[in-house]
Amino acid sequence: MSARVTFRPHHFLCALGFQGKGYSDRFTANMAGIVAQLRGPGGDAIEIEVTFQADHICAPCPHRRGMGCAKSEQISALDTRHAAALELRDGDCLSWGEAQARIRAHVPPGALNELCAGCQWLALGLCEAGLRDLHDRRA
Ligand code: SF4
Numbered sequence: 001m002s003a004r005v006t007f008r009p010h011h012f013l014c015a016l017g018f019q020g021k022g023y024s025d026r027f028t029a030n031m032a033g034i035v036a037q038l039r040g041p042g043g044d045a046i047e048i049e050v051t052f053q054a055d056h057i058c059a060p061c062p063h064r065r066g067m068g069c070a071k072s073e074q075i076s077a078l079d080t081r082h083a084a085a086l087e088l089r090d091g092d093c094l095s096w097g098e099a100q101a102r103i104r105a106h107v108p109p110g111a112l113n114e115l116c117a118g119c120q121w122l123a124l125g126l127c128e129a130g131l132r133d134l135h136d137r138r139a
Helices: 011-017 025-039 072-086 096-106 126-138
Strands: 004-007 047-050 093-095
Touching (some): 004 011, 011 025, 011 072, 011 096, 011 126, 072 096, 093 096
Antiparallel strands (some): 047 093
16 A cells, blocks of 8 residues: 555544455455555554545445446435544545544544444444444543
8 A cells, every 4th residue: 555545534434443344355355455554553654635536445346436436425425424523624634543533532432323324334333343442442
């Protein structure tokens, strides 16, 4: 992965909770590689640029259409809610460490039911577990 990765707003929390589920084998392998870098040594220093278009996680997604998405209505709604919660604007740059601090400050355990409404992975509870783990690590 290059020094800077691009994330659309809702992918910060997706990366936090990722446990190997994805839309296709290629999607999952790509996301696993990105998440491994973030969780590995020095991962907190990795710079992430915010975009409201297809990002590095979207790249091999079967739903991607150019820089857009076949499920754009649902994805835009997720991005809007997550951007508001994390105070993210298009083109912002922040480290993964800063992103986690922002999640701790603004997204309490239990918040994903509302924040991630409509996402097919929500009911699995993996993302909520990742969020709780982030809060517990600081405690
Ligand atoms: S529930 Fe969906 S949108 Fe929310 S963090 Fe998990 S994968 Fe991302």
